[in-house]
Amino acid sequence: MSDALQSLSRFIPELILMGALAVVIVADLITQRRPLKSSTDLLNGITLVGLFAALVTSWQALGTVEAQSLFASMLADDGLLGVFRPIFCLTSIVVLLLGMRSKELEGVRLGEMLALLLTVTAALMWMAGSVNLVMIYLSLETVSVASYLMVGYLSSDRLSNEASLKYILFGAVSTGAMLFGLSLLYGMTGTLDLYGVRAALAEGAFGPGLLFVLILIAAGIGFKIAAAPFHFWCPDVYTGAPTPVTAFLSVGPKAAGFAVLIRFFYLGMAEPAGGGALAPVGGADWQMLLMMLAVITMTLGNVAALLQTNVKRLLAYSSIAHAGTMLMAACVLSVEGVQAIAAYLAIYLFMNLGAFAVVILAHRVTGSFEIDSYAGFWKRSPLLTVAMGIFLFSLMGIPPFAGFLAKWYVFAAVINAGLGWLAVIGVLNAAVAAFYYVKVLRVMVIDQETGPTPALAFSRLDLALLVLLVVPNVLGLLFWGSLDRVTEYSQTLLELG
Template sequence: MFLLGAISTVADAIGSGAGTGGLNLQLNAGAIAPEAAVLIALLTCLVVDLAGEKAASRWVPPICYAGLGSALVLLALQWNTPDLQPAFVGSFLADNLAIAFRAVVAASTLISLMLSWRYVERCGTPVGEFAGILLAATLGAMFLCGATDLVSIFVSLETLSVSSYLLAGYMKRDARSSEAALKYLLVGSAAAAVFLYGASLLYGLTGGATGLDAVAVALRTSASPVTALALVFVLATVAFKIAAVPFHQWTPDVYEGSPTPVVAFLSVGSKAAGFALALRILVGCFDSFDAQWKLLFTVLAVLSMVLGNVVALAQTSMKRMLAYSSIGQAGFVMIGLVCGTEDGFAAMVLYMAAYLFMNLGAFACIILFSLRTGSDRIADYAGLYQKDPLITLGLSLCLLSLGGIPPMLGFFGKIYLFFAGWADHQYLLVVVGLVTSVVSIYYYISVIKMMVVKEPQEASEVVKAYPAITWNVAGLPALRTALVGCVIITAVGGILSNPLFVWASEAVTGTPMLVQAIG
């Protein structure tokens, strides 16, 4: 009923636009030019894949680079667009907030693909098919960042989710990958059903409208229990997407069982889309319930920071440790969301951009180590500096940045978040964030100590049998380039933190919805 009513609403809008000459203005197809570039790359990859695996291995990587690079250029051209107009009958808005998060999603996909070529080829799976599914997930995430209609949000959410299920179970011969995909599918399907039910309640409250503007107007004049129930359902969906406690149960198993390049994308691209959805629907729609959802998110942030960082201490797998670390990192980002100030929102955008490079840099090191040893156990990294200084240095710098050690980029990202929280009197969140940051530093430095401090005779058997380093193998130069790039930006990005914060502030001030909420 909700979907049928939405289709009828869209049809009426198109009809009225056609009658008044406003259809071209309502469609505004140029707003999704970056997504069109990604879609063209996706279709081209699938066509090339039909020519055979040899042709796909040669042509799919440059096609993906061209598509995602074009998308990033088009996003840059859209920045600070004057006379901003909604697209597709008001279901998509390419404001600065959407552009910033879409850029994070596209960049995370680009780096994830650079990390994946050698991994996918070694596993004997089709390169074109893998790239096509990952680009489909990217499309869903990018559309989700700018969706302003309940229908477009649901379609984007499911495009991202279904593609993610396929990617999680892509290693069909690996029982852990199949288990991860099944768990992700079951929990994700439940989250989708919860969102759809909450959206149907909002549709009923508006009297038949699906646009977020209409929902916001209806909620300002309604304070019924149904409204509170819709808020809980929508908040649960957002919390699932960003892996906040207690909706985090899928994260450790999915991270451990999924192919590592897929985990790299899920940890950044999917999470960025989730935070964009949180801003769009909570700040934009539930502004009249500001105190209620901020209280709930305060609880979620505290639980995420505490549980994520404490449980990470006991992990023996690098991927599971980073899974719990990502839960804690989501708690840090939620500080900016709860603040609801310009500095808070800007700090969110800045930290997601910083998290892109430091987290993907860490995953690049894990993938390289896994390709050479087949292991992701933390104990197997003992003495690694003797055999592979590049991985040791890169992983050390990225982990120190994730822990918030100066002068790394992650340190300045956390400083801006904590400053915004303190200025808004969110003392509990800031104190918990500081304490749990110290806890995270302990388990990050434990990994670094394992790699660097061990004597030669104490090196793990895996490191003792470490193969000779060769960079002329297909796929490895791209992986090394991504690793070096992420590490350099993570290490020296702190110097550029002020220009980055100015960029993040423009993402907030160039978004009418956030300006209205701050005012």
């Protein structure tokens, strides 16, 4: 019991989020009869304060590098969790701001949505901290259930319902497969603790049987990060969900999925082999498995994105492709790979949410998500076009934008690990990706609009949001090298236990 009480002091961001959740639920009930506008403003305010407090405390916690296991080795509060916590809080804050400006969510009671957003943010942190198979499953399931509900929030909208149902069906199958894999792994090793799993696997060779178990577990993680061939839900869900929710799904659960991937494979399935490198234990070559996933995911995402005419669908496939790029870094089997993934996610947060912000603001005037409806945008709003240009060039990975830094970290890690052929496939994919990002820009700048074009009006909130998202993308290269500190944190990853 004293251990649990002691752990609470390292658990403050999560506690704040849970407190905010309770306040939002009560406030939602109290303001049920009040006019929609005032009650929504109040609830948005409470949620924003909660998320901001969680961001500040998790930022402060980043300073204490010393790793510690919490709640009888359920969670590890180490460098990895420290890096991911602010990522989750920032994502949720941006998504909340996007939700305030989204036309789709206008006139809808947001109480439950905000409660779900707070819950899912805390659950993402639990995912990123889990070092126990039960915790991995439970936190992943909490994120999934909250996501299903957020996707289907617009219950009068047929597309939203359909997306939610598809998401649940795919989610049920892949978490089922994962749970089955986890139970087999428990049977093989006799423990639920990832450190114990590693110790048990190091003693004997399990070979192909273990590989099958790992494929089952990879299905559950692959579903969360939308890696092919577990991505089938992704385009339909991204298209049908309210756009702020889509923006959230493309960053939050993906980031947490990668955190679980790193924890599970780098901690439970590998042992340190000196010099920051790792070697698989238990006689299963999961590095090959991850490399295959990376190549399929990248290629399929990019090629399918070429054919899209709906911008949300295009961003769905682009997010699949980005998951493939990050999976490449996961094949590296060294601390450098962890560093590359964390750096990529931190930058991806700003560029991808930025692209979705432009989509949501443009939807306010065009009322459409078709790429064709962006024709002549340059004349209607040069500001929004330039912002979209910055986000898309950053997603392409073109210097001087931050996306270049992200790609640089990944490719450097892959090449240093001697996987030159993988890097070549990655570069080819980046070239393909340039086509569809440029296609959007071409429509915005060159194509002529047909019919009436109402002018765009920005509120102060829109401008603040765009500045918040554009600045990190433009100034990204100034942070060159500062992300090396991530290494410092991630080295503590393997010290626990």
